[in-house]
Amino acid sequence: xxxxxxxxxxxxxxxxxxxxxxxxxxxxxxxxxxxxxxxxxxxxxxxxxxxxxxxxxxxxxxxxxxxxxxxxxxxxxxxxxxxxxxxxxxxxxxxxxxxxxxxxxxxxxxxxxxxxxxxxxxxxxxxxxxxxxxxxxxxxxxxxxxxxxxxxxxxxxxxxxxxxxxxxxxxxxxxxxxxxxxxxxxxxxxxxxxxxxxxxxxxxxxxxxxxxxxxxxxxxxxxxxxxxxxxxxx
Amino acid sequence: xxxxxxxxxxxxxxxxxxxxxxxxxxxxxxxxxxxxxxxxxxxxxxxxxxxxxxxxxxxxxxxxxxxxxxxxxxxxxxxxxxxxxxxxxxxxxxxxxxxxxxxxxxxxxxxxxxxxxxxxxxxxxxxxxxxxxxxxxxxxxxxxxxxxxxxxxxxxxxxxxxxxxxxxxxxxxxxxxxxxxxxxxxxxxxxxxxxxxxxxxxxxxxxxxxxxxxxxxxxxxxxxxxxxxxxxxx
Numbered sequence: 001x002x003x004x005x006x007x008x009x010x011x012x013x014x015x016x017x018x019x020x021x022x023x024x025x026x027x028x029x030x031x032x033x034x035x036x037x038x039x040x041x042x043x044x045x046x047x048x049x050x051x052x053x054x055x056x057x058x059x060x061x062x063x064x065x066x067x068x069x070x071x072x073x074x075x076x077x078x079x080x081x082x083x084x085x086x087x088x089x090x091x092x093x094x095x096x097x098x099x100x101x102x103x104x105x106x107x108x109x110x111x112x113x114x115x116x117x118x119x120x121x122x123x124x125x126x127x128x129x130x131x132x133x134x135x136x137x138x139x140x141x142x143x144x145x146x147x148x149x150x151x152x153x154x155x156x157x158x159x160x161x162x163x164x165x166x167x168x169x170x171x172x173x174x175x176x177x178x179x180x181x182x183x184x185x186x187x188x189x190x191x192x193x194x195x196x197x198x199x200x201x202x203x204x205x206x207x208x209x210x211x212x213x214x215x216x217x218x219x220x221x222x223x224x225x226x227x228x229x230x231x232x233x234x
Numbered sequence: 235x236x237x238x239x240x241x242x243x244x245x246x247x248x249x250x251x252x253x254x255x256x257x258x259x260x261x262x263x264x265x266x267x268x269x270x271x272x273x274x275x276x277x278x279x280x281x282x283x284x285x286x287x288x289x290x291x292x293x294x295x296x297x298x299x300x301x302x303x304x305x306x307x308x309x310x311x312x313x314x315x316x317x318x319x320x321x322x323x324x325x326x327x328x329x330x331x332x333x334x335x336x337x338x339x340x341x342x343x344x345x346x347x348x349x350x351x352x353x354x355x356x357x358x359x360x361x362x363x364x365x366x367x368x369x370x371x372x373x374x375x376x377x378x379x380x381x382x383x384x385x386x387x388x389x390x391x392x393x394x395x396x397x398x399x400x401x402x403x404x405x406x407x408x409x410x411x412x413x414x415x416x417x418x419x420x421x422x423x424x425x426x427x428x429x430x431x432x433x434x435x436x437x438x439x440x441x442x443x444x445x446x447x448x449x450x451x452x453x454x455x456x457x458x459x460x461x462x463x464x465x466x467x468x
Binding site for chain 2: 007016018019020021022023024094095096097098099101102103105106107108109110115116117119120121122124125126127128129130131132133134135136137138139140141142143167196201202206208209210211
């Protein structure tokens with residue numbers, strides 16, 4: 001096994017490891033003793049799910065969140081520099097994509113350390129695949145502004161890029177505000193603009209549906225508390 | 235197994251199925267008899283690799299390329315409408331993302347048929363993860379224009395979005411023009427702009443390296459004939 005910073009995706013919810021992660025990931029994970037993680041408790045739970053034989057007490061966890069300083073991150077990489085492979089685990093899906101991890105990867109790249117991303121579920125790619133929208137040009141924007149007028153402005157701006165650049169536009173929302181987001185889209189986009197709602201991806205209630213704004217009117221499902229990604233295209 | 239249009243990723247090159255595809259994909263694949271494929275020969279090869287017990291002669295393949303008309307695509311979906319699960323397979327990675335498939339998915343969405351994307355390797359997500367660049371906002375642009383002046387204009391435009399929108403910019407090139415593309419970036423971007431070159435992702439020669447334009451000067455690896463994705467960020 002090569003000494004590297006391995007980027008280890010996790011499941012997107014209550015789904016089995018076998019449904020979303022390649023067997024190779026387990027082979028790599030069981031050889032790693034040092035994990036940089038978004039949340040220690042859920043990382044431990046994930047590792048136990050990967051292999052219940054893993055002795056969690058022999059592992060070291062380095063917490064990674066918005067309060068982690070650049071100095072701390074630099075310190076975290078010491079085992080890797082000393083020759084031990086390390087892993088990065090975020091809360092859901094792929095680390096460093098719409099999730100923490102990019103800072104530690106950037107630091108590893110600056111220090112010329114090897115970085116190896118492993119395959120796993122990304123709601124971004126899965127939703128682009130299933131939307132029927134342009135997969136040759138698309139942009140992911142994370143969360144839109146919370147301020148109502150800024151938010152409407154952003155939605156309209158993204159909609160304009162669909163038409164001016166033929167580019168699929170993706171964004172997310174905190175689950176308890178999903179219904180509001182869907183309504184904001186229906187109220188501010190053109191009737192013929194298409195909206196794909198991709199909810200609970202890879203999980204039991206998976207729902208990925210594309211309709212025009214006009215067709216969605218009055219027919220929105222309840223998206224409260226369900227992880228969702230929204231896609232717009234023409 | 236649910237009746238649906240399954241989007242089935244394949245390996246990105248000469249790598250094992252187990253390293254990039256979840257076991258669940260095989261469970262699904264062996265139950266499908268109708269495949270819409272970018273290339274019949276490579277699809278057969280992939281299916282044999284997934285399970286050498288698959289009797290290829292009992293399967294039906296529907297070729298999908300830029301010459302396939304909307305009417306043909308609509309016809310392709312008849313088995314699905316009649317109650318048989320179908321699969322979509324492209325040449326490399328995830329169907330409908332930087333690859334054909336989006337038209338057939340769009341048709342399935344219009345006909346209100348269930349679409350289920352399965353997890354697999356996407357050079358786009360894997361390279362964003364490993365670049366250390368912004369994974370909260372990124373845009374994939376496919377191929378840039380071939381015309382030299384249009385191309386330089388596009389590179390500069392994408393570079394400006396790094397700074398104005400804090401957005402990671404990704405694009406690809408046909409392998410035999412990769413060296414030219416890398417040179418075009420070095421000649422036209424600011425010295426401090428960062429370029430991540432991600433080559434041969436998930437394969438034996440995987441190389442993912444982030445440096446500033448200035449640092450890359452005179453130190454570009456030979457990228458001819460190697461599948462590559464280019465990422466720009468500040």
